[in-house]
Amino acid sequence: MKRTKSISIVHAIVLAAGAAALGAAFSFLGATLSVLNRNNGELDTLISSSATSNGRIVSRTLRSTSVQTSVDCSGRPIQEQADVVPAQRRGLIVNPSMPMATHVEVQSSASISSPDNNDDQEVADKEDGLKVAWLMSFPNSGTSYTLHLIRETTNTTTATNYALEGDIKDEESVPAIAGSEEGPYLELIKTIKTTIPEKYILTKTHCGGFCSNCLPINYIETPRSFQISCLSGRRAVQSKNSTGLDVEEVRYSPDVVKKAVHVIRSPFNNVVARFHLEQKRHSRVGDTEWLEAHPNNKLGFQKWCADVDASNDLMEARWTDPGLSKALEGVPCHAEFFRYVQWHNLAFTTARDIGVPTFVLHYEDYRDRFEGIRQDLLNFLELPMIKEGPEFALGKEYEEFYTAEQREAVANLVKELASLETWLQMKDYYFASASTALAE
Numbered sequence: 001m002k003r004t005k006s007i008s009i010v011h012a013i014v015l016a017a018g019a020a021a022l023g024a025a026f027s028f029l030g031a032t033l034s035v036l037n038r039n040n041g042e043l044d045t046l047i048s049s050s051a052t053s054n055g056r057i058v059s060r061t062l063r064s065t066s067v068q069t070s071v072d073c074s075g076r077p078i079q080e081q082a083d084v085v086p087a088q089r090r091g092l093i094v095n096p097s098m099p100m101a102t103h104v105e106v107q108s109s110a111s112i113s114s115p116d117n118n119d120d121q122e123v124a125d126k127e128d129g130l131k132v133a134w135l136m137s138f139p140n141s142g143t144s145y146t147l148h149l150i151r152e153t154t155n156t157t158t159a160t161n162y163a164l165e166g167d168i169k170d171e172e173s174v175p176a177i178a179g180s181e182e183g184p185y186l187e188l189i190k191t192i193k194t195t196i197p198e199k200y201i202l203t204k205t206h207c208g209g210f211c212s213n214c215l216p217i218n219y220i221e222t223p224r225s226f227q228i229s230c231l232s233g234r235r236a237v238q239s240k241n242s243t244g245l246d247v248e249e250v251r252y253s254p255d256v257v258k259k260a261v262h263v264i265r266s267p268f269n270n271v272v273a274r275f276h277l278e279q280k281r282h283s284r285v286g287d288t289e290w291l292e293a294h295p296n297n298k299l300g301f302q303k304w305c306a307d308v309d310a311s312n313d314l315m316e317a318r319w320t321d322p323g324l325s326k327a328l329e330g331v332p333c334h335a336e337f338f339r340y341v342q343w344h345n346l347a348f349t350t351a352r353d354i355g356v357p358t359f360v361l362h363y364e365d366y367r368d369r370f371e372g373i374r375q376d377l378l379n380f381l382e383l384p385m386i387k388e389g390p391e392f393a394l395g396k397e398y399e400e401f402y403t404a405e406q407r408e409a410v411a412n413l414v415k416e417l418a419s420l421e422t423w424l425q426m427k428d429y430y431f432a433s434a435s436t437a438l439a440e
Contacts (some may be wrong), residue, residue, distance in 0.1 A: 139274070
C-alpha cells in the first residue's frame with residue numbers, strides 16, 4: 001500500500017512539473033509572438049519559423065520571397081539589439097555583427113570552422129589586407145556621385161566589377177585584391193592621383209535583375225542567382241590576336257567582401273532616371289523617331305510607360321500570383337517598379353546571407369544632411385577625410401510626372417511586394433502622395 005502511495009506521489013510530482021513546463025513554454029511562445037507582432041506589425045502574415053545552427057529564428061512572410069527577419073533564442077528580435085530596422089532610417093547600419101552565413105559556394109557544416117579550430121596565423125592572414133566594401137545600387141540611383149565623393153574626399157582609389165566603363169574605357173583590368181584575378185578591379189583614372197586604401201575599397205556592383213525591355217525570365221531573380229550576379233563582372237585583358245582588348249566574364253569569391261553600402265533613391269525619381277537613360281541610348285544611335293515620340297517631359301515619360309505596360313509578360317508569368325497581379329494594375333511602368341522593389345529585397349538578403357554589415361544610404365540624404373551623411377559614410381568605410389570633395393547637386397525631382405492615382409498604385413505595389421527591410425526603408429517616400437490609409 002505504501003509503495004502504491006509513493007508511486008502516486010511521484011506521478012503527481014511529474015505531472016505537476018510537466019504542466020509547469022508546458023505552461024512556461026506557452027508563455028514563452030506568447031511572449032515571442034507578442035514581440036514579433038509588436039516589432040513587425042507591418043507583416044501581413046507570419047507563416048513559419050525555423051531554428052538555425054547559430055540560434056537564430058528566421059521568419060518569412062507572404063509579402064516577399066526573400067525577406068528574413070531574425071530573432072534570437074530569447075524571442076527578442078535581433079534588430080532591437082543591433083539596429084537592423086530602427087525607427088529612423090537615415091544612415092542605418094544593418095547586420096552590424098551578423099555571423100557569416102552559407103553563400104553561393106555551398107559549404108557543409110564540417111567545412112565551416114571557427115577561429116578556435118584554425119591556426120592563429122591563418123586567421124590573421126584572412127583578416128589582414130585590403131577588403132571589398134560593395135557599393136550596391138540599382139542603376140541611376142547615385143552610384144557615380146558616391147564613387148566620385150569617396151575618391152575626391154579621401155584621395156583613395158575605388159573599384160568596380162565592370163571593365164571598360166565609366167572613366168576607364170581603354171585599359172587592362174588591374175585586380176583590387178591581391179590573389180583575386182577574377183575581380184573586382186581598380187578604377188585607375190588617369191586624371192586623378194589616388195592611393196590604395198588600407199582597409200576597405202568601395203566597389204561598384206549593380207548585381208542583377210535590372211534589365212530594361214526584357215522578358216521576366218531575364219530579370220526575375222532568386223537569392224542565389226542575385227548573389228552570383230553581385231559577385232560577377234567583366235575583365236579587360238590584352239587581346240592575343242590584336243592590339244586591342246578582349247573582355248572576359250568573371251566571378252570572384254564572396255570571401256573578399258566584408259562590408260556593403262546599399263544606396264536607395266526615391267522610386268519615383270529612380271524610374272524617371274531610367275527613362276532618361278533610355279533617351280540617351282536612343283540618342284546615341286540617332287533614333288530621332290523614338291526621341292520625338294518620347295520627349296523629356298511628363299508626356300514623354302507617360303508614353304514610355306505605356307510602351308512598357310503594353311506587355312502582359314509579367315502579369316502572366318508563372319511567378320506572379322493573383323495578389324501580385326492585382327497590385328500591378330494601374331502602376332505605370334509596372335515592370336520597372338517590380339524590378340526596383342525586387343532588387344532592393346534581394347540586396348538586403350544578399351548582404352545578410354554573406355554576413356556583412358551594410359550601411360543604408362538614401363540618395364536624398366546628400367540633400368538633407370550632406371556633411372553628416374558624408375562623415376557617417378567615411379566612418380563606415382574607415383577612410384580619412386582629406387578635403388571637401390565635390391558638391392552635391394540634387395537636380396530635379398519628378399513626382400509630378402505621375403498622377404495621384406498612379407502614385408497610390410505604386411505605393412500599394414511596393415507594400416505588397418517589398419520585404420520588411422525594404423518597406424521600412426521606403427515607406428516614407430510614398431506617404432506624401434499616397435492615401436493616408438497606407439500609413440496605418
